[in-house]
Amino acid sequence: MKRSTKSAAVARVALLALAALSLALAGCAKGGGSKKATELNLLMEDVPETHIIAKLLPEFEKATGIKVNFEIVQYGDMHSKLITQFMSAQSKYDVIEVDNYWAGEFPAANWLYPLTDYLKKDKFDTSVYVPQMLDMVGYYPVNAPKRALYMLPMYNYTMALIYRTDLLNDAGLQKKYKEKFNAELKVPETLEDYVRICSFMQQNTKVAGSAMQAGRGDPVVMEWTNYLFGLGGEYYDENWASRINDERSLKAVQLYRDNLVHGAPKGAASYNLDDSLRVMSAGDAFSMITYNWMLAQLEDPAKSKVVGKVAIAPMPGAQSLAGGWGWGIAKNTPYKDDAWRFIKWVESFDVAKRRALDGGAPTRSDVLRDADVLAKYPYYALVEQILTKSKPVPEFQFSAQMVESVGRELSLIMAENKDPKTALDLAASDLAELAKKAGLSK
């Protein structure tokens, strides 16, 4: 009897200790207050913008005494790494780099801390950003009357056409093109023109027409969406009814497939953005539909054989795909104030300008229009126009799953494993289900 009383007492003490520990942990995780940070941790994608910012970090560290650690990984590793941190009691990452694919998911899941109070307190002017960028990686829900600002735009990867000027202006090729099509060989204005020029280049030069990125998943979706938007197509209509299997989508698939067969390197069905860039920078392709910041990479003599021979143009057709990253603060970090301090510093005009001068992809209009920036990169004037004309994929809780479904079906079409209508019908049914699951449609 005595023994059982002793055991019960031990159990009570253990339970009390456990409860106290749980309360302490919960306090750490959910506490509204912010602790002082000695270090800030960020998960960053391995792209030029990250390395440009990394070079500037010592300035922030010297000014604040806060060490900033970048964990640099490939894009594909980021989403799962971030989610596991958001689901834990305290996030390892304090400042969050948010792709626009996740700009609907993270705020909807309550994983980001709204920036509204910080903006108000520090009178941070958000009107300096290109409005489309702020809508894409800033506000959530986009276009809703009661929306909050969860992110500040970091950099843009809006897509455009990059092409070889030496080939387009080649007198022999121009003559041949005129003879064959009774039309001028010039920067294409329609998708049909673009596909025709790519096929022509493939047949009449030693290079591929377009360094396409038709690998399954994100690569094929990003590129094909330009064809879809170029033809005025959509993923959803204004009531979140799926439109991915309408006539425009089918036409976009047909043109994309034509280009893959007649105007792309043989292995393009498995390419991602790195493969396309390698082919283009090796001088083995006439063009690529890609991220506008790739132009700076192609103009870098250390990385490219086509320096001085490339130019950028808007995506042929109506619109191109907008893309970009934003800065957010993890809701479950105790270092929110210092996380904001970092965002405020990295998005200040001075730092944003220096990032742009080093080859970054700005989202602030004042940086895109800055005289020094334009003197170094005259095409930024055109980039700003492209940014204002582009639009992102629909942003909601299940954008990543939407991209996955569409990417799978497009890859099946490109591999000739499924006919376009059947594949797009299935994608449409998946998209309708996702909109319903997100509560956006009935």
Next chain:
Amino acid sequence: MKKLSKLHSRTAWRFISPTLIVLAAVVAFPLLFSFVVSFFRYTFITPKFDVFAGFDNYLFSFKDQYFWNSFKVTLIFVALVVPLEFLVGYGIALLLSRDIKFKTVFYFILTMPMVMSPVAVGLIWKMLLHPDLGIVNYLLQKMGFGYVNWFGDPRWALLAIVLIDIWQQVSFMILILLAGLTSLSKEPFESAKIDGAGPLQTLLYITTPMMLPVITVALLMRVIIAFKTYDLVYIITSGGPGVSTDIISYYIYRTTFMGLDLSQASAISFLLFVLTMAIVVVLFHQITKEKRR
């Protein structure tokens, strides 16, 4: 006597309890948690146990054509890599078990792929087999063979993944089988030699039967590991082109981190667990049948 045995038993439990607690925390709890989750509608967006789903998550998988495709691709993958790795591994282990020069150098070279991370292996082979810039296609064309679209053609992509997996995992087979070969008793071989047995007869009637327990362990371990293969597909093909390399672990990954549906992913994981266990039990039963007789 009985009292002493009880005391020993209690002491044993005291010693083993820290290990059991750690195992319960890191193995049993996650397993139990995911099993419970598979019967609810628990997602990353709404991580709650407020909607009981019964067997819906399991039934949903059965109705999904892409689940069955992943299931088929995984079975083909396992059926190709395990026997091929065994044959190659056993052959090399037999060669290395003989008295040859530079054995250490061979050991070093052959174990290198195994110590590399699958991600690094994936990236290296992705460049080597790059359809348009890779050295393999360049050499094949120089030698008069045609162009092979390794990762862009559904007919080649799974085979390419199989070959890369064999390249990396064959070291595992070699090491386990070699350890078994070097520990075999010498007497039966000497007797066989005196009786005039040739190399093939020795291999079939002496070496292989004596190696059966080691072969069983090696095959079972490789089957289990092969079912969990994920990294190579993730790095190289993302399951494409189409769904030709969409193995089940990658399907589960996508359901978890893109679909954000932990319940669905847990249900598929348990189906994979049951399937793997069933195959392991059948394989174990078949391989050891002869010995039990």
